[in-house]
Amino acid sequence: STMTSNSELAMVYAAIILNDEGLPINEENLNTIVAAAGVKCEKYWAGIYASAFEGKDLNEVIASACNASGSGSSAGAAAGGDAAPAEESEEEEEEESSDDDMGFGLFD
Numbered sequence: 659s660t661m662t663s664n665s666e667l668a669m670v671y672a673a674i675i676l677n678d679e680g681l682p683i684n685e686e687n688l689n690t691i692v693a694a695a696g697v698k699c700e701k702y703w704a705g706i707y708a709s710a711f712e713g714k715d716l717n718e719v720i721a722s723a724c725n726a727s728g729s730g731s732s733a734g735a736a737a738g739g740d741a742a743p744a745e746e747s748e749e750e751e752e753e754e755s756s757d758d759d760m761g762f763g764l765f766d
Contacts, residue, residue: 662700664697664699665697665698665699665700665703666703668692668695668697668699668703669688669692669699669703669704669706669707670707671691671695672687672688672691672692672695672707673688673707673711673716674716674720675691676688676691677716677717683707683708683711683712683716684708685704685705685708686704688703688704688707688708689701689704692704
């Protein structure tokens with residue numbers, strides 16, 4: 659439902675705000691931020707999110723979620739520095755030259 663979606667989003671945003679400010683992500687702080695934003699949430703959401711983030715570094719949680727949903731090249735770039743983009747450009751050049759070898763190109 660829309661109320662549930664809004665409640666969950668409000669809790670996630672509140673957790674991010676608390677993390678950015680270096681404050682503990684606990685039930686009281688989550689409820690305080692959500693109330694200050696004027697979002698009506700069921701009170702149990704704060705407890706669920708406080709428990710979910712307890713003892714975890716939210717920056718690492720976000721980074722791992724971004725890496726999991728990102729492309730393979732961005733994961734390779736994070737692991738190997740600039741090696742992945744160089745490999746990509748070499749592969750693109752090979753693909754372009756293989757089209758020329760066949761005697762036709764996409765825009766001929």
